Amino acid sequence: MNAIAVSGLEKFYGDLAAVGGIDLTVAEGEVFALLGPNGAGKSTTVEILEGHRRRTRGSVEVLGFDPETGGRSFRERIGIVLQQTALEPELEVAEILATYAAIYPRSLPVDEVVEIVGLQEKRRARVKTLSGGQQRRLELALGIIGDPDVIFLDEPTTGFDPSARRQAWSLIDNLRQLGKTILLTTHYMDEAQNLADRVAVIAGGVIVAEGTPADIGGRAEGEATIRFRVGRDVAGEDLPPVARAGLDESDGQVTLETSTPTEALNEITSWAMERGLELEGLTVERPTLEDIYLRLTGGGGDG
Amino acid sequence: MGRDFRLILQQIKYQNRIFWRTPVGAFFTLVFPLMFLLLFTAIFGNDEIEELGVTTAQFYAPALAVFGAASATYTNLTITTAIARDLGILKKVRGTPLPPWIYIVGRVGSAVWLALLSGVLMMSVGVIFFGVEIIGRTFLAALISFLLGAGAFAALGLMLAALVSSGDAAPAVANATLLPIAFISDVFIVNANPPAWIEFAGNLFPLKHFVAAFGDAFNPGLTGSGFSWSAGAGEYAIGAHLAVMAAWGVGGAILALRFFTWEPRGGENSRRRRSRVSGN
Numbered sequence: 001m002n003a004i005a006v007s008g009l010e011k012f013y014g015d016l017a018a019v020g021g022i023d024l025t026v027a028e029g030e031v032f033a034l035l036g037p038n039g040a041g042k043s044t045t046v047e048i049l050e051g052h053r054r055r056t057r058g059s060v061e062v063l064g065f066d067p068e069t070g071g072r073s074f075r076e077r078i079g080i081v082l083q084q085t086a087l088e089p090e091l092e093v094a095e096i097l098a099t100y101a102a103i104y105p106r107s108l109p110v111d112e113v114v115e116i117v118g119l120q121e122k123r124r125a126r127v128k129t130l131s132g133g134q135q136r137r138l139e140l141a142l143g144i145i146g147d148p149d150v151i152f153l154d155e156p157t158t159g160f161d162p163s164a165r166r167q168a169w170s171l172i173d174n175l176r177q178l179g180k181t182i183l184l185t186t187h188y189m190d191e192a193q194n195l196a197d198r199v200a201v202i203a204g205g206v207i208v209a210e211g212t213p214a215d216i217g218g219r220a221e222g223e224a225t226i227r228f229r230v231g232r233d234v235a236g237e238d239l240p241p242v243a244r245a246g247l248d249e250s251d252g253q254v255t256l257e258t259s260t261p262t263e264a265l266n267e268i269t270s271w272a273m274e275r276g277l278e279l280e281g282l283t284v285e286r287p288t289l290e291d292i293y294l295r296l297t298g299g300g301g302d303g
Numbered sequence: 304m305g306r307d308f309r310l311i312l313q314q315i316k317y318q319n320r321i322f323w324r325t326p327v328g329a330f331f332t333l334v335f336p337l338m339f340l341l342l343f344t345a346i347f348g349n350d351e352i353e354e355l356g357v358t359t360a361q362f363y364a365p366a367l368a369v370f371g372a373a374s375a376t377y378t379n380l381t382i383t384t385a386i387a388r389d390l391g392i393l394k395k396v397r398g399t400p401l402p403p404w405i406y407i408v409g410r411v412g413s414a415v416w417l418a419l420l421s422g423v424l425m426m427s428v429g430v431i432f433f434g435v436e437i438i439g440r441t442f443l444a445a446l447i448s449f450l451l452g453a454g455a456f457a458a459l460g461l462m463l464a465a466l467v468s469s470g471d472a473a474p475a476v477a478n479a480t481l482l483p484i485a486f487i488s489d490v491f492i493v494n495a496n497p498p499a500w501i502e503f504a505g506n507l508f509p510l511k512h513f514v515a516a517f518g519d520a521f522n523p524g525l526t527g528s529g530f531s532w533s534a535g536a537g538e539y540a541i542g543a544h545l546a547v548m549a550a551w552g553v554g555g556a557i558l559a560l561r562f563f564t565w566e567p568r569g570g571e572n573s574r575r576r577r578s579r580v581s582g583n
Contacts, residue, residue, distance in 0.1 A: 090324035091320065091324070102313055
């Protein structure tokens, strides 16, 4: 059963296509990440799914509702955490949560939500006294207070320091345990890798690759890079055939790319064992999600 | 329906709470008009007007109560709504199941409630310290005029919030429109004989009618309960005044509906304000 189904989604601003034909489905209980540089169309897509924007063309279904016309009963079943923190500075954490809870027909108890996001100590603190990370956690709490089936997280950790990011990740992981469907956008590779069951890379308003974080963009089948060092006395012709071309004679560093790393490693390690050599700095690397992402989005950080 | 009614009350309380925790707004709405009353009576004296048997505060207090009501509704709603939009709070509310009309009714209800508080405070201080007399015969007409006036100015506040570009511009625009009009609307200067064109301009705007509809209720020289269309000589009548206020209120509401947005406006100011809040 799909919680989200999108086909042929297009959004034009005048002649400019912000979203140029997107198809995607997110299954119930799945954590799905939309990955892409700024301006790629991820936020526009998510805001259309949230009902914040109207689409130009295509069909969109979230929990069986058309977000444009779903109205109150649609919004009772989704939770939205926007990119921008938007909180009244003078109110207390529990006051804001209680007011939002009353809006939903089957909300979670305020204390429970406060605990989920780890703000127990700050229950009675005013928003303006919270740190940036604590404010984001309060936003997350507001996103889940209505016990939603689908949660939209738009760049949930942008601007976080590494430890705050880890905390947010474990929070989102807790939501996954509760069986929530989560659609998140991010431009952090490691975030997508850590959180998402599936990832779609979006660039120029279209999805350029989709799959699990492990195999997206042919990552699982791509060439692996093997690196090790040998002594200066080892010449090219001494090495096993697979490694000969990769030797840099000036410093003994060997770098080779191969689509059959198991076989290559076997040859290399057998050769070393025969000679009683320990291969210094031996590593095997797959292209990182970041390598794949940069290749797919044309290398630019900002697109 | 019962649920929506509870939500409305809750939204009003929510907005009230924000108001009480924002000292600047509370000061301008509640204390500022009282300061004028103290100043006026100190500068011009609070002498008894012999032919009426009341003191001059009998005229100052209701006019300043109306000014306080306009601050509580028009100025406050303009500023707080524009800032809430800049902060992204309006957008966030729009993403919840809270019906937009309930959110707006909550804001307006809170503003009218605070106007009423401000008015009661002003009249109480007038009665207790400055010899102001409440006239039972006109009380109901005065109350109705006050509530309708506050409602009309709330609608105009939402209109202005919809028209201003940012929360930073809102206080300047609200004050630059309210204060000059207050000077030609018998708020600060009572019983003067202004040039005809100022008289005419004052009559166009709703504030002078608000002051007249509410203030005349406290004029012991007038007769009647107020419930008639237009005043004869020496008579208290609210009908025509309410009609002008209602017309402005409806016009304001229509423009507010037409131009209101829930999204922050992409301006330098709104971006700066948002980053200031999220970045601490």
